């Protein structure tokens with residue numbers, strides 16, 4: 001607290017002014033705390049809060065009273081107002097500017113909390129505001145709050161390697177005396193901006209993916225009404241393609257809906273338990289006929305029932321197995337082979353251990369290593385074309401498909417994104433191993449219930 005204390009003492013107005021400043025600080029704390037809690041308050045509410053803050057501070061016991069009594073042996077400093085400590089420990093940068101004390105009325109810095117000092121690399125919390133904060137738009141906002149008495153905002157980017165985007169909000173604070181104060185709160189908007197951009201990209205991608213089959217359907221409808229009107233053979237061919245395109249759109253919509261449902265509750269850990277080995281058997285009952293149809297051989301290695309129990313949402317785990325096995329069958333191709341293995345009781349190092357020395361491997365998702373947990377793992381390996389090392393990092397990105405595979409396999413590009421979000425909700429991990437021409441292996445591992 002030394003810096004805050006000094007800043008208030010060395011440049012703050014004496015006694016009455018200090019009370020006003022302390023009152024303002026109290027108001028600031030309350031405003032910032034309310035803002036943090038998501039509340040929005042008006043200027044009249046701010047005045048009320050400032051008055052309340054002043055009253056509280058007037059009642060705050062002064063240990064400095066010892067210095068005022070005659071014959072006091074030592075000077076005892078008055079403690080910081082309790083609110084200064086709260087402000088100091090807020091994670092958002094907060095500054096207080098005053099219009100007093102400097103020639104030509106330029107705003108002066110009277111307080112900066114630790115987060116503000118770190119952001120602006122301040123050695124001290126006093127002097128001209130413009131000496132510490134050079135962004136003209138932010139200075140203009142402070143000016144408007146101080147002299148125009150209106151709330152004003154500015155967005156600025158922190159230079160250097162960190163590339164963070166901040167919103168600075170300047171607000172006038174009520175004061176009784178001639179001194180005018182303005183509060184400057186900074187909010188880090190980097191993540192919000194990134195999310196906005198991701199959402200826009202996602203929408204653009206989703207509409208693009210839907211537009212392609214839709215354009216094809218429209219084209220065929222026109223042909224069927226036009227020059228293929230009387231050509232029965234062509235009609236049969238076109239209708240078959242149209243059915244495929246309609247099915248593709250329907251798959252895409254199903255996947256988009258599943259992804260958004262999963263994302264909605266991704267932060268809530270699942271509560272149930274299930275046996276991973278038995279879930280694999282259930283999925284194979286459904287996918288077996290498809291594998292047979294494509295002449296893909298499936299080999300399964302699962303532990304005895306009850307050995308690979310995990311904490312999980314059964315429907316979502318089934319979806320993970322289904323998506324991975326479905327890919328295995330799809331990419332193994334005619335006459336290929338898919339191996340499905342479930343391991344029951346592994347430490348994290350065993351769960352992510354390499355299966356073969358050849359090729360590359362990459363962790364697409366790792367669980368928090370906070371608590372040592374035991375895991376059960378599902379590995380789906382296929383004898384398909386594999387994935388070149390340079391493409392591995394982008395797997396599980398929405399709509400990403402490895403170049404050159406698009407036409408041949410015609411998936412939605414959402415299967416692995418769904419897998420990753422489900423595994424993330426289950427606090428598990430996802431690994432991929434592959435060598436071009438030698439197939440790919442995906443391992444999803446999930447925490448086992450904690451005993452005792």
Ligand code: ADP
Nearest residue numbers: 327331386401402405411412413414415416440
């Ligand atoms: P898709 O529906 O296109 O299969 P996924 O999200 O499941 O979507 O997979 C994304 C991309 O990753 C696929 O388009 C493919 O290029 C690649 N991929 C996934 N699994 C395999 C695999 N087993 N073998 C080779 N490539 C794969």
